[in-house]
Amino acid sequence: MSVSSEGCAVLDKYKTKLIATILNQIDQWEVQASDIPHEEVYRFVHSIKGTARTVGLDELGDLTEALYEKINVVEKSTWQLGECQSFLQEVIVYCKKVGAHTEQTKDQPRIVIADRDPALLVEFKEYLERKAFHVLVSTDVEKTIDTFYDVKPDCLIMDAGLKDEKGLPLLGRLQASGQQMLTPVMVIGDNPSRESRLDAYRAGADDFMSKPLDLEEFEVRVSRQVGRKKQYDDLLLMDELTKAYNRKYFQSFFAKQQSILTGVKEPFSVGVIDLDYFKQVNDTYGHVVGDEVLKQLASYMKQNMRSGDVFARYGGDEFAMLLPNIAIEQAKKLVERLLNGFMKLNFQADQVSFTCSFSGGVVQVTEGGLALERVMERADKALYGAKKKGKARVEVYEGGQEVVTQKVKVAIVDDDEIVRMMLSEVIGKLSLPANRIIEIETFPDGKSFLQSEWLLSQDRYVVILDGMMPKMDGLEVLQRLRSERRHDQFRVMMLTSRKSERDIQKALQLGADDYVTKPFKLLEVEARLQHLIKRGM
CATH class of the missing domain: 3.30.70.270 (Reverse transcriptase/Diguanylate cyclase domain)
Incomplete structure (x- = not known):
């Protein structure tokens, strides 16, 4: 039995790539929803036939060999989508079955084990795979490093004595590259001494076990490291709410x-x-x-x-x-x-x-x-x-087309002069796409704002509106804006010192797009305004 990862990790990677390529091509033909040139279908079958057996997918090779014999005698210039899918049906079913298995394997924690002793590798691999891990093994430093970067494992387990031809330890080689990708490392060694453990930890190991291993304890400690890696990945790479990538x-x-x-x-x-x-x-x-x-x-x-x-x-x-x-x-x-x-x-x-x-x-x-x-x-x-x-x-996006500049008018309506000055400065420093420019105007009260000729253009407006002002209450201004026939031109952010949830609810019912309670943080206002200006226009 061969235990080198080269025959496993590399072929697994290309099997997955071939399956994905086939299914992606089928998807693209479906998206195009038009007749497919015969030459394109012929090249597709020929390509799979030439690659499937190379990467170890013998059954797929047999399927496409039979299809290739058939397509060689087909005389047509184009294929309709339905007849093409029917012709490739067995290939599609096979790829989806293998793809589903690949997805299942992909969801399993990926473990790479490197050790000088092939017999131990077989034992570790079989035990961990019975515990639902996907395990790749190697006795060679260079192959282990290649596998490490190809597979991006959830845990790397290595023999403390495994060195390259120059005598450099594997862990030292990985550390020198500076690309450990937060992968936990467990070192296993023949020497259980305190000094051996300290050497491993100093070199960057997260855990150490001495041989012979207690396999049950080994699996528990590997699971602990894998669980911690998943927490790191979720924290760093996944959006907490949607579970999409971040x-x-x-x-x-x-x-x-x-x-x-x-x-x-x-x-x-x-x-x-x-x-x-x-x-x-x-x-x-x-x-x-x-x-x-x-x-x-x-x-x-x-x-x-x-x-x-x-x-x-x-x-x-x-x-x-x-x-x-x-x-x-x-x-x-x-x-x-x-x-x-x-x-x-x-x-x-x-x-x-x-x-x-x-x-x-x-x-x-x-x-x-x-x-x-x-x-x-x-x-x-x-x-x-x-x-x-x-x-x-x-x-x-049509590359090379002329950039159409859009003006965004921002009104600051607040009876506090300092607030108007601060907000004007914040807005003036906002980072916006090159096709948008901002024009800022300030007003000390709602009445002067509503009577201004500045409101008569067909531009888009963002209005920062204080809730409590003399002459006209902010809620009344909001109500007047929303009663306008062109109310869709306005995005409104309310600034209010009112602590009454009732007033905030009323503002939202009247059509406020957002609100900030005084005293507010300028960074918070900046972020919310950036969103209103960018997405609301």
Whole structure:
């Protein structure tokens, strides 16, 4: 029995990649919803036939060998989607079965064990795999390092005496690279002495066990390290509410795709989606229901996106998607398919059923080294176009098109001069996309604000409105704004020192988009204004 990880980890990786490539191609044909050129189907079958057995998928090789014999005598220029799916049915069923098994294995904790003794590796592997771990083993330092970076294990277990050809310990090699990715390390050694344990801990080990191992204790201690790693990952990489990836993970995955793009020139697409009328959901049904909508959106997207796609919560009700190996038009069709499916979901609140939609913008990344901020700005621009055209749709960023500048008028209505000055300074320093400019105007009371000619333009407005002012109460100003025929032009943030929940409820009922209670923190106001200006326009 071979215990080298090279024949296991590397082949497993390429098996997974081949299965994902096949299913992604089937998905793309479905998204295109048009006739498929015969040459494209022929190359697809030929490619699988040539690769399947190489990576150890012999059954898939047999299936595609038979299909290849059939397609060689087919005389047609195009295939309809249905007949293509029927022709490839056995391949599709096989790939989904293997893919489901791969997903199950992927969910198991991944353990890499490196030891000089093959017999011990067999024993450790078999025992841990009976305990539902996915275990890769190696007796070689270089292969262990390659496996470590390919697999990104949940725990690394290594023999204290395992060294490379230069006599450098494995743990020292990994530490020198500075890329341990928060993976816990357990050292197992022949010498149970205090000095051996201290040496291991000084070198960076998280745990130490001496041989011969008590296998039950071994499994318990490995499980403890794996559980701690999962907590770290959830804290650092996952959004707590939706269980989608968070912005930090999206940024790191984007950087990885950029490096792939630089090396092999495979473009990818990025999408941004934003729930339509989400504020109305919160106002009508409450934030608990709103949170449930966000969670259901994330769950639906993760279940229906392609294998290998990344879905992340970017902030609030805005989510980002990274779609590897897909051109812009196909990416648009993919997101449109996701939108159409999401709109069919029913949500329940107080025995009332309702549906939701989202708007989306997609952009293709073909330039190596392009900053994520620039890509997101382009996707945001396409998203804004979708919102402007009526929502519940997906738009594509058209590279090279002229940037349309949008003015956002911000009114600060407060009888406190210092508050007006502070807020003016904060707003003046806001970081906004290049296609938006801010014009600020201040007013000492509600009456002068409502009578100002400054309100007569067709621009969008963000109004920061004090709740208590002379001449006209802030709630009355809000009510007047919402009674206007052009009330959709205004986004209103209330500033209030009132502690009465009743007044806050009334402001929200009258249509306030947000409120802040005095004394407020400037950073909090800044963040909320940035959101209002960016997403509300």
